[in-house]
Every structure is written in structure tokens, then in C-alpha cells.
Amino acid sequence: GAVVSQHPSWVICKSGTSVKIECRSLDFQATTMFWYRQFPKKSLMLMATSNEGSKATYEQGVEKDKFLINHASLTLSTLTVTSAHPEDSSFYICSASIRRPMNTEAFFGQGTRLTVV
């Protein structure tokens, strides 16, 4: 299957700083990329949909000024957590989709564990 790579795998940052997480589709061009967050022992929560060359679409309750998404190319989307606080500590996961005539396939990155201290 296709490969989606996230970087970094884990990051520790100080409260008040910003952190950028990259999501790359390594061997395909993604129609769309998605960003999720996951708290311990909970399911994945969709944060936003990222389309190349256009503004991201955020799910209800997700602060777009807090979680900045940039989708500069068909293989790269970035999530920047601005002015991070301890409550932003979470597991962030991206996925990239390939839309085919009959269905869509989604491939996930390995996730980024963010710890804000």
C-alpha cells in the first residue's frame, strides 16, 4: 500500500511555543489530507480536511487559528499548533486519500506525539 510519513514522531515543547508537524505522501499524490487528534484510550477525532491550494475545512469546535494547516503541494500538508499549552498534548495523526472511480483509499501516517510542558 501507499506510504504516508509524519515528522516528527514525537516532540516536546515549552508552553507558549509553536510546533509544526509535517505529513507527506511518499509515493503518490493525495487528493485530500486529513488531520486527527487522539487522546489516550480514545478514538481518533477528525480535526480538519486539507486540500491542496485551498483553505482547510475545520470540524466544529476546532480552532482554526490554533491549529494552522497549510497544504502547499499534493504530497505535503503541515499542521502548526500555535501557542501550545499542556492541554494540546495529544497524539496527532494525518491521513492522505487517493480518490478512485469507485471508492477512496486512505492511508495514515505513524502519528506524532506532542507533549507540551
Next chain:
Amino acid sequence: DAKTTQPPSMDCAEGRAANLPCNHSTISGNEYVYWYRQIHSQGPQYIIHGLKNNETNEMASLIITEDRKSSTLILPHATLRDTAVYYCIVRVVDTDKLIFGTGTRLQVFP
């Protein structure tokens, strides 16, 4: 909101078949059922998907009822490495969104 319901947890003996049920009674005619699994602290891994016919690949089989209101994922010979949370997902029509429900935590024991 997720359109699926799954039991929160299941156990399975190693070497036996693991049958994971999923209810999706409000599924629309053109919506696919996807199954992913997540091993601790990793990104979800694609397993299989289907529309209305039963499907099989090297990992699993997917049985979808005729009315499409439920499905079962079958791992024919579970191993300890199959211990994971399994998510049954109905893809939102006309979008590429995958909305995750709570999933089933499968524990395979020796």
C-alpha cells in the same frame, strides 16, 4: 458523528478465528464500509473495505449482510500481533472523510 456501533472489547484465543461485528443500520446505498486497526501508539492500518459483496484479502474477510445494516470482520487465524483496536467506518457520502467510532479492542491470548 460515527455511523457505526461496535462492542467495546473482545477476546480471542491464538489460532482461532476472530469475528468482529459492526452495526451500521443507517448506511446509504452508495456508502462503503471500511475496516482499520490501530496497534498501540501507531497510525491506523487499512484492513479491508466493501460495498455489498463479501470481500477477502490476505489479512481478513469482510461479510456484509444482504440489507447492509451490519457486517463482520473475520481474522481467520488470529495471532498475538492482531491485538489492536479495530474500527469499522462508513465513509461519508461525497467526501473522503473517515469518521471513527469507538472501535473494538481485540485481545488475542495464547
